Amino acid sequence: MAALLRRYGVGARWYDVLSGERWVYRAGREAGIRLLDPRPGDTVIDLGCGTGLNFAGLVAAVGPTGRVIGIDRSSDMLAVARRRIVAAGWHDVVTLVEADAATLDPAALRAAAGGRGADAVFSTYALSVIPARDEAWRRACAAVRPGGRAGIVDMQRPRGRWRVLEPLALLACATGGADIDAHPWRLLERDAADSRGIARAERKGGHLVAVAGELSPSVTG
């Protein structure tokens, strides 16, 4: 089962149940969307969107005039995401792109975002899975308009008295193929317009870290 989930292939159909979403990981994505604070009408790129567990929160924020562009390289994860879109009637708001984020053409992504660039990029529990995370991040940011925002939610080892849960956190990350020590929120700390302007929240004993802030014009398109 671990290998199935890690490849995000045929294990996709069990992802929502086996990923610990209800008890652990939902808290991180909710904190991340709150910090990102997408506005009605915004276009948000969901990098490594998986089965679309961010869509409900993002669609609620951007509204019927906004857009959510979900990118993932796993056709099986996107098949689950597509079923979610159909069931919720989000066809006019959510678009799916099957692509490797590390080789994605930012110009094509800008075009998908309506030409002027997306208003924000958001990524939850995906950058720690992508070995070429720096490149994936760079390309996604290049599809964001100047002045746009970014949010990252990912994992680290639990802290303080929660350290007793470290073996469980390590197991969850190993099952999903995530590097628990990658700390991908550092990409935003490096590329923010003002690192002091980054909002941060931690959940589940520090295991989940959510950050959001405005991107530097040096990394946007």
Ligand SMILES: C[S@@+](CC[C@H](N)C(=O)[O-])C[C@H]1O[C@@H](n2cnc3c(N)ncnc32)[C@H](O)[C@@H]1O
């Ligand atoms: C742990 S899942 C997270 C999914 C979703 N963001 C969530 O919060 O539930 C990691 C996702 O990253 C995707 N992924 C891994 N490497 C990728 C790459 N190079 N390009 C695009 N997606 C990738 C996987 O297919 C998988 O759907």
